[in-house]
Amino acid sequence: MRLPLLALLAKEPAHGYELKQALEQIFGSAYPSPNIGQIYVTLGRLEKDGLVRGVDVEQSNRPNKKVYYCTAAGREALDEWAESPSEGPRVRDEFFMKLVLAPMTGIADRMALINRQRRHYLAIMRDLVEVAEQTDQDNRAAHLLIEGAMLHLQADLDWLERCQEELA
Amino acid sequence: MSPANEPGPTTAAVQAVNLVKVYQTGGLPVHAVRGVDLRVDRGEFVAIMGPSGSGKSTLVHMLGGLDGRTSGEIWVDGKRADTLNESGWAILRRQKIGFVFQFFNLVANMTVADNVELPALLGGSTPRHARERREYLLGELGLADKADASPAQLSGGEQQRVALARALANQPQVLLADEPTGNLDSRNTRDVLRLLGEVHRQGQTIVMVTHDARVAGLADRLVTLLDGMIVDDGAIAPPRRRTKPGAGDVVELRG
Numbered sequence: 193m194r195l196p197l198l199a200l201l202a203k204e205p206a207h208g209y210e211l212k213q214a215l216e217q218i219f220g221s222a223y224p225s226p227n228i229g230q231i232y233v234t235l236g237r238l239e240k241d242g243l244v245r246g247v248d249v250e251q252s253n254r255p256n257k258k259v260y261y262c263t264a265a266g267r268e269a270l271d272e273w274a275e276s277p278s279e280g281p282r283v284r285d286e287f288f289m290k291l292v293l294a295p296m297t298g299i300a301d302r303m304a305l306i307n308r309q310r311r312h313y314l315a316i317m318r319d320l321v322e323v324a325e326q327t328d329q330d331n332r333a334a335h336l337l338i339e340g341a342m343l344h345l346q347a348d349l350d351w352l353e354r355c356q357e358e359l360a
Numbered sequence: 361m362s363p364a365n366e367p368g369p370t371t372a373a374v375q376a377v378n379l380v381k382v383y384q385t386g387g388l389p390v391h392a393v394r395g396v397d398l399r400v401d402r403g404e405f406v407a408i409m410g411p412s413g414s415g416k417s418t419l420v421h422m423l424g425g426l427d428g429r430t431s432g433e434i435w436v437d438g439k440r441a442d443t444l445n446e447s448g449w450a451i452l453r454r455q456k457i458g459f460v461f462q463f464f465n466l467v468a469n470m471t472v473a474d475n476v477e478l479p480a481l482l483g484g485s486t487p488r489h490a491r492e493r494r495e496y497l498l499g500e501l502g503l504a505d506k507a508d509a510s511p512a513q514l515s516g517g518e519q520q521r522v523a524l525a526r527a528l529a530n531q532p533q534v535l536l537a538d539e540p541t542g543n544l545d546s547r548n549t550r551d552v553l554r555l556l557g558e559v560h561r562q563g564q565t566i567v568m569v570t571h572d573a574r575v576a577g578l579a580d581r582l583v584t585l586l587d588g589m590i591v592d593d594g595a596i597a598p599p600r601r602r603t604k605p606g607a608g609d610v611v612e613l614r615g
Binding site for chain 2: 314319339356
């Protein structure tokens, strides 16, 4: 969450709660509502690394609030983020380890493992279909995010099918 | 055979008992379906998955009488169906079964509207009811403005959606489908998903062969075939209860 927060701060200075609201508004229901504590912890780390600076702003009748700015070093970190390609998704290592090791150790039947995993993926898909239904049709970012998750699941299911054909 | 698989007084929408299909084309016999027991209750939505060549299509084709069985029984709505002749199957399909394939088989010299209304009219609907049902289905599939077009004027994805509307026109006892989203792009698939979800909530029984996980994710139950046999048959867990509606977790947050 470091760099997305930094990107929001590069747009305009904000305090923690405003950042939480901005994330919710931009990504909608497809994104888990960020925990305010987590946001403050992340802002604290960014400040320690010199990428943001927090300034106390006095408020009448209320405790001071801390508004964060993106620093020059923060700007550089963002440029670097934008310029470097993101990691591609990797195969579900944990399931694969189970699948390969199961017959050696006798802990499970491969066919049963694959069948259980397939139904689990479809249950996740079912969740995603519901999230999509509940997401504002106009929130294109949220729908693209959901679609991306669905395509990944499809690939996982296709791969399970290959495992079943090869190993069964 | 488990008691749940025996044809009994509580009628299944459709049921296969020790169903076998052996193709004898040319040299060696091909065992496409090897003893399948499957009972689908009314209102269930069953997705059938499995690698190509696992017998999925052959199974649903047999359930709809479009492909003859080698041995075993097929029951539709409590009546033995595998012993029917071709015209018997044709009548049964008209009354009880909606079928949608990867290829659409629309009648070329009829309009889209007539293609969709025809099965309802053959099934005994009044013209008014058939028209209302057609308007509803085409509307849900984003095809309201194509009612007067001929099938040849439509794209592959549009023809496929018309075929789905036609299969549902009659509110059949059971909808059998073989890869019904094979030709659709994401947006059209979304319309089809919404309609399938809706008719299922209204009680439509659905048995669907699909590779598309989005479609399979709508089902209550998943049946997996491998080498002509069922290797898995079980419920798909319902969506998790959310404390706050719409608060999803599509992505993982990391601090």
